Amino acid sequence: KYILVIPGDGIGPEVTTWGKAVLEKIGRDFGHEFTFDEALMGHAGIEATGNPLPDETLAKAKASDAILFGAIGHIKYDNDPSAKVRPEQGLLKIRKELGLYANLRPIMLFDELLDASSLKPEILKGTDILFFRELTGDVYFGEKKRSEDRNTASDLMIYSRYEVERIAIKAYEAARVRGKRLCSVDKANVLEASRLWREVVQEIAKKYPDVETEHMFIDNAAMQLVKNPKKFDVVLTANLFGDILTDEASQIAGSMGMLASASVGDGTGFFEPIHGSAHDIAGQDKANPLASILSVALMLEISFGLKEEAKKITDAIDKALKDGYRTGDIADANTDKVKILGTTAMG
Amino acid sequence: KYILVIPGDGIGPEVTTWGKAVLEKIGRDFGHEFTFDEALMGHAGIEATGNPLPDETLAKAKASDAILFGAIGHIKYDNDPSAKVRPEQGLLKIRKELGLYANLRPIMLFDELLDASSLKPEILKGTDILFFRELTGDVYFGEKKRSEDRNTASDLMIYSRYEVERIAIKAYEAARVRGKRLCSVDKANVLEASRLWREVVQEIAKKYPDVETEHMFIDNAAMQLVKNPKKFDVVLTANLFGDILTDEASQIAGSMGMLASASVGDGTGFFEPIHGSAHDIAGQDKANPLASILSVALMLEISFGLKEEAKKITDAIDKALKDGYRTGDIADANTDKVKILGTTAMG
Numbered sequence A, B: 001k002y003i004l005v006i007p008g009d010g011i012g013p014e015v016t017t018w019g020k021a022v023l024e025k026i027g028r029d030f031g032h033e034f035t036f037d038e039a040l041m042g043h044a045g046i047e048a049t050g051n052p053l054p055d056e057t058l059a060k061a062k063a064s065d066a067i068l069f070g071a072i073g074h075i076k077y078d079n080d081p082s083a084k085v086r087p088e089q090g091l092l093k094i095r096k097e098l099g100l101y102a103n104l105r106p107i108m109l110f111d112e113l114l115d116a117s118s119l120k121p122e123i124l125k126g127t128d129i130l131f132f133r134e135l136t137g138d139v140y141f142g143e144k145k146r147s148e149d150r151n152t153a154s155d156l157m158i159y160s161r162y163e164v165e166r167i168a169i170k171a172y173e174a175a176r177v178r179g180k181r182l183c184s185v186d187k188a189n190v191l192e193a194s195r196l197w198r199e200v201v202q203e204i205a206k207k208y209p210d211v212e213t214e215h216m217f218i219d220n221a222a223m224q225l226v227k228n229p230k231k232f233d234v235v236l237t238a239n240l241f242g243d244i245l246t247d248e249a250s251q252i253a254g255s256m257g258m259l260a261s262a263s264v265g266d267g268t269g270f271f272e273p274i275h276g277s278a279h280d281i282a283g284q285d286k287a288n289p290l291a292s293i294l295s296v297a298l299m300l301e302i303s304f305g306l307k308e309e310a311k312k313i314t315d316a317i318d319k320a321l322k323d324g325y326r327t328g329d330i331a332d333a334n335t336d337k338v339k340i341l342g343t344t345a346m347g
């Protein structure tokens, strides 16, 4: 297997180092041959080549069997809304080029981390959600315009039937082998794109009579996720709403530092933590490498079908947490029973 | 003062009954003359006239000094994405027609309700946020299209400079007399409309050097609101992001049943609970009337400048809560020290 590592920006390089190390160890222990290559993207790509997704990176990505990605973004561009070339363009372009239309974000709770969340443990306990976020459509990829006098700006929120169908099918297939409940989130009381979304999901739902379907407005979903996260099993939603809901849900899981995601579609799978580049702690050996390591577990399971190997990883993380090891982001302020580690030691 | 009451749908009529009753009592106690009228909107408007915003309602609204609104929406339309006439159109149209471009949503915490939230009390305590949600632009009002074969649907997310300026000024003015911190929420790393938003806010910020400005991406904001709600003072955001964030924040306050909002702009102010029509409990004397009563407090303060009268209302609610009175939605499951009341008794 040929695995491309794209460290990206900020804490990306630190955390992918440990994701890769775990892959190497799994390779040795289970006798799999993993070969690695590395490539640039984001701010790192712009610095080296002027392009947030250099041609070489895209070529390597297309040739690889799976991609391990770190993080993207740089504060420099965030405060300059008029910058033409931006790190995030690299990530958006690779999603589109590789046809990564389905972003899977499992919200799993490690019992040891119940106290790290701002939600009450009794609200949290038992939460197990799998998000399917559409990733190559919506207002992210619709036409962007700025009037000549620069005083009016727009983005087109747009969906076509086939885009909704293919991700809905993936989500229903997953729901069928999980809790058999699917909640589709939209804003059909206001948006035409959401009305199409709902129509299509209603149709697909008919083919999965064993799965219970619920439709929820995004504002209500953002609320219910805090109020009663346990009620969700599979959540299916559009690109923008998924971006917002999954970050919100990450807090429910105690920390973004614990959440991995898999982007899949037509070809090569793409695996990344859901946390961002966190420049404020980059290079200080403070970042939590567990989301990158969990991304590797998702890669083994989803791209290579190696379930036992994936479980070995989650078990090891479970054990480390049980033994009281924590990075700063998941340490509960109220207890002094835990041992705080840096990136390297945790990795 | 001529006040128009628009009960709307679902629990709207029940809760506005009590909002109005409180206005009458304030009028009697303080010697103000309030005259009332009533009008239809939403599903109620469609049933009576075929129009979610009947002409008569709009005419009365324009003539009134302030409007007390209940709730809108009906499950019938939610499950039929192809319905052409929808209750929500009434609300959207009246916002536009009255130029109600700024929606103020204060998130205030009654100490007695700390336990009703799913967040830990120590995370919550001290939270005091004032949202400024833009209300007459964004993807809500941009052009909607459906292709002829009905397989592609779109909504235009669009903002113009003056729309951002006028609400930013209102938000900064409020921040100046509150905690002097303003957080503007956008998705400028992806959306052109957000980049314009950020540019304009950066410009206005220069005129308020005494207010500390922060720019945050919507995904991060949705997370930070759960992680550390205390860090926010004034939050300024666009229509869609505001819809999502304020509903999420409502859960932080314990219940949507406790939150009021004021929509203001060029003319008549419009006051409503942030909760929806809640058809599942409509007509059962279960709805919490406090958000409607708090909407009346906002009306007295914002539209009529009657601060003392407004305080009388919030003090009365405070006392009722201290005395242990609760509606079902704000009763803490863990305590049996509270007395559960219906809508009428609480009103």
Ligand SMILES: CC(C)[C@H](C(=O)O)[C@@H](O)C(=O)O
Pocket (backbone or CB within 6 Å): A072, A073, A088, A091, A243, B189, B190, B219
């Ligand atoms: C970096 C940004 C473009 C990206 C997104 O909005 O999709 C990120 O927030 C994510 O969720 O992967």
Ligand SMILES: CC(C)[C@H](C(=O)O)[C@@H](O)C(=O)O
Pocket (backbone or CB within 6 Å): A189, A190, A219, B072, B073, B088, B091, B243
């Ligand atoms: C009913 C709906 C159109 C409305 C909105 O999205 O603005 C509601 O959710 C609100 O927040 O007032």
